[in-house]
Amino acid sequence: MDNPTPGLPKFEYIKPASLDEASAFLVDHAGEARPFMGGTDTFVRLRAKAWHDKFMVDVKHFSGMNDISFDPQHGLTIGAAVSMNRIIESPFVQEHYPLLAQAARTVASYQLRSRATLVGNICNASPAGDTLGASIVLGGVLRVHGVGGEREEPLTGFFHAPGKTNLRPGDIATAIHFPLPPANAAGIYIKLNRNNDGDLAIVGVTALGYPDATAASGFRFKLALASVAPVPRVPVEAEAILADAPITPETIAQAANAAMDAATPIDDTRGTAKYRKLMVRNLVKRAVNDVWEKLQ
Amino acid sequence: MAHHTITVTINGETEIVTVPSHMTLLEMLREELALTGTKNGCASGECGACTVMMNGAPVNSCLVLAVETDGAEIMTVEGLAHDHTLDPLQEAFVESGAVQCGFCTPGMLISSKSLLMRNPNPTDHDIREALVGNLCRCTGYVRIVDGVRQAAKLVASDTK
Numbered sequence: 001m002d003n004p005t006p007g008l009p010k011f012e013y014i015k016p017a018s019l020d021e022a023s024a025f026l027v028d029h030a031g032e033a034r035p036f037m038g039g040t041d042t043f044v045r046l047r048a049k050a051w052h053d054k055f056m057v058d059v060k061h062f063s064g065m066n067d068i069s070f071d072p073q074h075g076l077t078i079g080a081a082v083s084m085n086r087i088i089e090s091p092f093v094q095e096h097y098p099l100l101a102q103a104a105r106t107v108a109s110y111q112l113r114s115r116a117t118l119v120g121n122i123c124n125a126s127p128a129g130d131t132l133g134a135s136i137v138l139g140g141v142l143r144v145h146g147v148g149g150e151r152e153e154p155l156t157g158f159f160h161a162p163g164k165t166n167l168r169p170g171d172i173a174t175a176i177h178f179p180l181p182p183a184n185a186a187g188i189y190i191k192l193n194r195n196n197d198g199d200l201a202i203v204g205v206t207a208l209g210y211p212d213a214t215a216a217s218g219f220r221f222k223l224a225l226a227s228v229a230p231v232p233r234v235p236v237e238a239e240a241i242l243a244d245a246p247i248t249p250e251t252i253a254q255a256a257n258a259a260m261d262a263a264t265p266i267d268d269t270r271g272t273a274k275y276r277k278l279m280v281r282n283l284v285k286r287a288v289n290d291v292w293e294k295l296q
Numbered sequence: 297m298a299h300h301t302i303t304v305t306i307n308g309e310t311e312i313v314t315v316p317s318h319m320t321l322l323e324m325l326r327e328e329l330a331l332t333g334t335k336n337g338c339a340s341g342e343c344g345a346c347t348v349m350m351n352g353a354p355v356n357s358c359l360v361l362a363v364e365t366d367g368a369e370i371m372t373v374e375g376l377a378h379d380h381t382l383d384p385l386q387e388a389f390v391e392s393g394a395v396q397c398g399f400c401t402p403g404m405l406i407s408s409k410s411l412l413m414r415n416p417n418p419t420d421h422d423i424r425e426a427l428v429g430n431l432c433r434c435t436g437y438v439r440i441v442d443g444v445r446q447a448a449k450l451v452a453s454d455t456k
């Protein structure tokens with residue numbers, strides 16, 4: 001009989017002395033080494049024999065990786081190794097980016113969030129990642145150290161497929177930066193799952209709204225959908241509808257339908273494609289209504 | 297295969313252990329240090345039976361590498377009682393019938409301990425939220441929530 005709780009396959013644990021050394025090692029061992037953060041996705045994949053890496057390259061100890069800082073002019077910077085719990089408990093996040101804290105709180109369990117990181121959630125690029133939507137609508141930009149030096153990766157356009165992003169061998173995300181949120185913004189993340197807590201999303205809807213004089217409706221809404229496409233999906237038509245026509249129950253219903261049309265889900269153990277599409281419509285309606293009420 | 301010699305404080309005692317890279321904290325505790333109070337239920341972060349405190353925060357020890365605990369402070373269920381006196385949580389668990397087969401209990405106790413450390417006066421909702429990552433196949437949870445609530449009261453009355 002298979003051991004139901006197998007140990008980890010053999011690998012070497014590497015703790016490089018510098019980011020340059022880490023990137024160089026990752027490039028030299030492309031395909032058999034990966035950056036190691038909280039390990040919560042990595043261990044499960046290794047045990048399931050879906051991943052076969054020979055080297056785990058720990059990158060949590062570098063300078064700045066464990067810091068959260070807020071600058072009232074420029075916004076919030078979260079080091080890549082900062083755990084979800086520290087983000088949730090950060091006064092900066094609670095005051096200026098409550099949506100991020102709310103989304104992070106829906107991830108798994110308290111003890112898992114002591115280790116799981118926001119940047120790991122993003123780099124892992126699962127369509128079900130609960131914090132991807134909030135990170136996108138809040139304008140998150142990853143800071144990346146690669147063999148060619150430092151660069152920035154805005155999350156728009158970052159995700160290509162499950163597990164596939166703009167990151168290349170040697171790349172290490174060192175932090176995520178969020179600009180100041182728009183004035184008077186309100187947001188919500190609605191996660192539909194099989195039980196109330198501790199499960200992956202069947203559908204996740206993130207909505208952020210704020211007054212914007214340049215929009216015909218006077219408001220702009222940023223939306224992101226989880227678990228309904230190979231990547232986090234931004235329903236741009238739904239966003240445009242909410243910017244262009246006065247916000248009424250009819251406009252919101254129309255936007256919810258557009259979001260449903262943007263979703264391209266699959267059937268899996270958590271739900272069918274058809275159910276997911278309908279839930280996108282219902283939950284987008286609920287999310288936009290909720291944000292709209294908060295904006296009044 | 298690379299081995300690493302680490303120094304880790306476990307329940308207040310300093311241990312020097314040599315571990316292979318791929319050994320988890322859970323395996324080190326159970327198999328190298330004979331601290332078998334911490335349980336292996338799923339080895340995938342789902343059940344919480346392996347929960348221990350690492351530098352003051354509860355973690356799934358099946359998802360932490362032993363080598364990563366170099367320099368860390370770990371508390372396991374064996375570290376809860378002192379001089380043959382049970383922790384108030386352990387007393388309350390016994391009194392409220394929160395233990396049946398006992399497999400989930402070490403993890404439940406550590407998660408509850410962490411909750412009471414950050415929130416000495418939790419609501420039932422807080423308790424349930426803190427225990428989302430700890431599965432129990434016996435009790436139906438009600439008595440576990442009772443136990444944590446009772447422990448919070450015990451601690452509050454002791455410190456008055």
Ligand SMILES: Cc1cc2nc3c(=O)[nH]c(=O)nc-3n(C[C@H](O)[C@H](O)[C@H](O)COP(=O)(O)OP(=O)(O)OC[C@H]3O[C@@H](n4cnc5c(N)ncnc54)[C@H](O)[C@@H]3O)c2cc1C
Pocket residue numbers: 034035036037038039040041042043044059080106107108109112115116117118119120121122123124128129130131167171172173174198199200201340341342
């Ligand atoms: C029981 C369980 C429940 C879970 N529930 C949820 C849930 O409800 N919602 C949810 O969204 N997720 C959930 N997850 C998934 C996981 O916990 C999250 O995705 C977590 O945020 C991953 O972060 P990590 O730091 O552990 O990443 P790791 O496992 O360390 O890394 C994940 C991947 O990203 C890469 N990576 C990580 N950091 C970097 C970096 N700085 N630079 C470059 N690449 C990097 C790694 O190489 C690896 O490929 C769950 C996992 C488990 C085991």
Ligand code: FES
Pocket residue numbers: 335336337338339340341342343344345346347356357358359
């Ligand atoms: S054994 Fe670690 S969570 Fe189940």
Ligand code: FES
Pocket residue numbers: 394395396397398399400401431432433434435
């Ligand atoms: S008492 Fe048996 S699993 Fe909880």
